Amino acid sequence: MDVLAGLLDGPRARGAFLLRMVMEPPWSVRIEDRAPLCLMCVTRGEAWIVPDGGGDPVLLRPGDVAIARGPEPYLTADSPGTAPRALIGPGGVCRTLEGEPLAQSMHLGVRTWGNAPDGGTTVLIGTYQMDGEVSRRLLDALPPLLHLPADAWNCPLMPVLDDEISRDEPGQSVVLDRVLDLMLIAVLRTWFARPGAAAPGWYRAMADPAVGNALRLLQNEPARPWTVASLAIACGVSRAGLARRFTELVGEPPMAYLTGWRLALAGDLLRGTDATVESVARKVGYSGSFALSAAFKRVRGVSPQEYRSGALPVGS
Known part of the structure; x- marks a missing residue:
């Protein structure tokens, strides 16, 4: 995908x-x-x-x-x-x-x-x-x-x-x-795909052999314990080269993109299912509920449970 x-x-x-x-x-x-x-x-x-x-x-x-x-x-x-x-x-x-x-x-x-x-x-x-x-x-x-x-x-x-x-x-x-x-x-x-279109970075990056492959891997297997090094090996390129090219095309480093994708998936699971925070965490690539909660609070400003109940981040 x-x-x-x-x-x-x-x-x-x-x-x-x-x-x-x-x-x-x-x-x-x-x-x-x-x-x-x-x-x-x-x-x-x-x-x-x-x-x-x-x-x-x-x-x-x-x-x-x-x-x-x-x-x-x-x-x-x-x-x-x-x-x-x-x-x-x-x-x-x-x-x-x-x-x-x-x-x-x-x-x-x-x-x-x-x-x-x-x-x-x-x-x-x-x-x-x-x-x-x-x-x-x-x-x-x-x-x-x-x-x-x-x-x-x-x-x-x-x-x-x-x-x-x-x-x-x-x-x-x-x-x-x-x-x-x-x-x-x-x-x-x-x-x-229009000439001169201001397409988002993730769309333009799909045409790049290495970065496009990296995006597909992160998208399809968010629960895998990715590092930039393991992602580079899977794509057959150097770690430094992938990190530089990914950031240049997508607009953020590979692990930052992965965090955003994992939390987006987690957010939909929290509000769209009755799965426990622990099971949601493991499904999207976190070691457990504590790790997901820490990431959620850092990026979203609320805990997973608060997000599930409809609470908005501070300043929203």
């Missing part, structure tokens, strides 16, 4: 919120669902995305795709100047700005919603709900709003999603989740 695969293993869609939005101008929807990540594709017409906080509006045309990284709100509209007429809150609940429900009045069929059945604009929307340390490492590498025009990426999955999203057949939610996952992977690979 490479680094991107490892990070994407966390935010896999499970019962993701998927919708086909069909609109006729004038229209504008304010999104306040606080979803960590939302993927949007235009299949017909045009749609603007207007971030809060002064970000530049982005125009989506047919074949374009965008990813909005929450939890900041934003508008989708026929024009940046159109005032919002509906609001999407947490859980996909839709209402007017005065609080009146719109779910029934704008229902147009299976996973289809809008103000006109034959509206001139169609947008496919897939929303991920992810909450974890591993997922956060991926989200932190993305801009608040990512946009790929149709001519910048080559993915045959948009018509598949368009065809499947309104079906109501056995196992359909799983089909949609997997198609959405594949689209997300295709978008991220294209985004990070």
Whole structure:
């Protein structure tokens, strides 16, 4: 498993919120669902995305795709100047700005919603709900709003999603989740591989034979008692050479990267399972609960038990 695969293993869609939005101008929807990540594709017409906080509006045309990284709100509209007429809150609940429900009045069929059945604009929307340390490492590498025009990426999955999203057949939610996952992977690979892209260090480093191999080893076997020397031997390079090259490409030394990865895995296990701190520690590469607690307090500012209970680090 490479680094991107490892990070994407966390935010896999499970019962993701998927919708086909069909609109006729004038229209504008304010999104306040606080979803960590939302993927949007235009299949017909045009749609603007207007971030809060002064970000530049982005125009989506047919074949374009965008990813909005929450939890900041934003508008989708026929024009940046159109005032919002509906609001999407947490859980996909839709209402007017005065609080009146719109779910029934704008229902147009299976996973289809809008103000006109034959509206001139169609947008496919897939929303991920992810909450974890591993997922956060991926989200932190993305801009608040990512946009790929149709001519910048080559993915045959948009018509598949368009065809499947309104079906109501056995196992359909799983089909949609997997198609959405594949689209997300295709978008991220294209985004990070763009000429001049400010891709994170761990992504760029995967192309380096020695450092890429080291990253895969740390990613796949975090519980192994790694040292820079043992990692260098496994990669067939010198210790000094690996340490220098790894730090240069990834932006931090190998053992610092390993600590961050181990604690991210531990954080997700602590909040996502009922495993004991001792078993979590051994699973991610620490000798026991005391060693994990020391690392957790040093890096996160709280103990594993405090983190599990929802406590925030000092200063958060």
